[in-house]
Amino acid sequence: MIARRLGANGPEVGAIALGCMGMSEFYEAVDERDAVAAIHRALELGMTLLDTSDMYGRGENERLVGRALRGRRERAVLATKAGIVRSNRDPAYRSVDNRPEYVRAACDASLARLGVDHVDVLYLHRADPNVPIEETVDAMAALVTAGKVRHLGLSEVTPDTLRRAAAVAPIAALQSEYSLFTRDVEANGVLDAARASGIALVAYAPLGRGMLTGRVRSMDALANDDLRRRVPRFDSGNLERNLELVDQLTALARERGASPAQLALAWLLARGDDIVALPGCERVAQVEENAHAADLTLDTAALASIEALFPPGAAAGGRLRDAGTVRR
Numbered sequence: 428m429i430a431r432r433l434g435a436n437g438p439e440v441g442a443i444a445l446g447c448m449g450m451s452e453f454y455e456a457v458d459e460r461d462a463v464a465a466i467h468r469a470l471e472l473g474m475t476l477l478d479t480s481d482m483y484g485r486g487e488n489e490r491l492v493g494r495a496l497r498g499r500r501e502r503a504v505l506a507t508k509a510g511i512v513r514s515n516r517d518p519a520y521r522s523v524d525n526r527p528e529y530v531r532a533a534c535d536a537s538l539a540r541l542g543v544d545h546v547d548v549l550y551l552h553r554a555d556p557n558v559p560i561e562e563t564v565d566a567m568a569a570l571v572t573a574g575k576v577r578h579l580g581l582s583e584v585t586p587d588t589l590r591r592a593a594a595v596a597p598i599a600a601l602q603s604e605y606s607l608f609t610r611d612v613e614a615n616g617v618l619d620a621a622r623a624s625g626i627a628l629v630a631y632a633p634l635g636r637g638m639l640t641g642r643v644r645s646m647d648a649l650a651n652d653d654l655r656r657r658v659p660r661f662d663s664g665n666l667e668r669n670l671e672l673v674d675q676l677t678a679l680a681r682e683r684g685a686s687p688a689q690l691a692l693a694w695l696l697a698r699g700d701d702i703v704a705l706p707g708c709e710r711v712a713q714v715e716e717n718a719h720a721a722d723l724t725l726d727t728a729a730l731a732s733i734e735a736l737f738p739p740g741a742a743a744g745g746r747l748r749d750a751g752t753v754r755r
Contacts, residue, residue, distance in 0.1 A: 428473025429696075429721050431703050434599030435625040437578045438504045438547055442696055442721050444476035445469040445714065446631060446707035447492055451484030453654040454637075457709040459491060466495040468711045470502045472718040478629075478705055480508035480552060481537050485515060493541040506548035506600075507541065508582060509533035510555065510563075525555030527566030534570050550580035550602060551592075560584075560592050568596035580629070586620035593624040602705070605630035605698075607639060607676070607691050607733070608660065608669070608742040622701060633695050633704045635660070635742070638669060640688040641677050659744035668743040675736055685723055692720035694733050 428441040450462040466477065479492045489507060496503055509530050514520040534549060549567060554560060570576040578599035581592055592598055601621045603612050605628065612618040612628065621628050636655055637643050646661060655661045660669055673687060680690040688706075695704050708714045725733070 428475075428718065430473075431627065431700060433476075433504075433548065433578065433580075433627045433629075433703070434597065436597065437599035437627065440476035440504045440703060441473040441718075442703055443474050443692060443717055444478055444629065444703055444705045445474045446705045447477060447479045447488055448483045449707040449709050451488035451491055453483075454707075454709070455650060455653070459494075461710050462491060463495040464711050465708055465714050466492065467499070468714045469708065469718070470499060472714065474714065474718055475502065476504045476506060476548075476629075476703065476705075478506045478631075479541075480511070480550075481533055481540070482508070482511040482513050482521075482552065485513050485518075486536070486540050489537055489540040493543065497542070500543060504547045505541070505543065506550060506580065507537045507546050508550040508552035508580075509537065510550075510552040523553045523555045525551065525558040525560075525563040527562055530563060530566050531570065534575055538575060545575050545577060547577045548580050548600060549576040549578075550582050550600070551584075552582050554581070554584050554588050560588050561595050564592045564595040564598075571596070584617075586616040589617070589620045589626070590624065593626065598624065598626050600627045600629045600703075602629045602631050604632045604746060605695065605702075606633045606635050607694060607737040608635040609746050610739045614739060622699075627701050627703060628699075629703045629705050630695055631705045632707075632746075634688055634691055634706050635669075638666075639673060639676065639691040640686070641670075641673050644670065657748040658746065659748060660742055660746065662744055665742075665744035672736060672741060676733070679729070679732055679736070683723070683729065685720075686716060688716060689720040689723055690725075690733070692717060693723035693725050694730065696721065697725050697730060 430439045431442045479488045512522045580600040582602040677687040680687045
């Protein structure tokens with residue numbers, strides 16, 4: 428696995444990371460033994476950056492990752508997030524809280540659930556318009572001083588918010604959705620702002636929430652509470668148009684002895700050595716397939732073919748159903 432650094436002074440991680448969100452919620456149910464085996468295999472293959480959040484499964488995902496890391500903590504670069512609030516009474520409830528006291532309490536709760544004395548990266552999951560970013564980042568920086576956190580990150584922020592945050596404390600990583608289907612960061616200034624501040628971009632949903640694998644052919648097989656039922660790109664009409672693109676990507680991949688998922692990840696890694704791909708994986712087979720994407724080297728002709736097929740805006744349908752509703 429090729430290594431990439433998070434920020435100027437952050438940790439080295441595998442260029443392909445492991446998103447653990449789907450192990451606890453949002454997609455199909457996963458047996459814990461399968462999830463733990465996937466985490467262990469990821470570490471063996473050099474996918475050292477493990478990504479969770481306090482809101483995934485309302486804390487259960489952190490507990491799962493913590494159990495999987497027993498005896499293996501030193502092999503992982505462990506990242507979690509704080510800032511999105513959920514309710515045990517209403518599973519659909521979301522709100523954002525960036526108050527310093529909340530972030531401090533959330534960090535302590537995450538450490539307890541993970542069973543560790545520190546995390547390597549703490550992300551602010553979403554920015555709160557009611558709290559100045561400077562106050563929140565200053566509180567996060569105090570957690571670094573206290574030894575509870577090694578490095579700081581942000582998720583889905585504007586270029587201005589990113590710059591203001593970086594003026595308070597070093598930011599190692601920024602999470603934003605980035606894939607062949609979602610190239611917003613190239614046009615809205617986010618990628619440029621991250622690079623100007625020496626911040627790595629950790630690209631979540633790099634496989635279009637599974638669509639770029641070519642395996643999701645119909646909504647019929649998805650559970651009623653599957654996250655993708657709230658993603659317009661999976662709606663009837665949009666799904667069929669998007670699958671036409673995926674089928675062409677699959678043909679390109681076969682010419683190179685690869686899967687469409689591997690080609691999509693290799694394209695993303697080719698966008699810059701400051702980019703880390705963060706696909707969600709729940710099973711060993713997925714981990715192994717994604718890890719081998721780092722072995723692919725795409726020549727100019729291959730990149731040109733992919734670019735011609737997936738120009739910005741190629742996907743039919745938006746990436747989120749409810750503008751203004753927090754949904755990760």
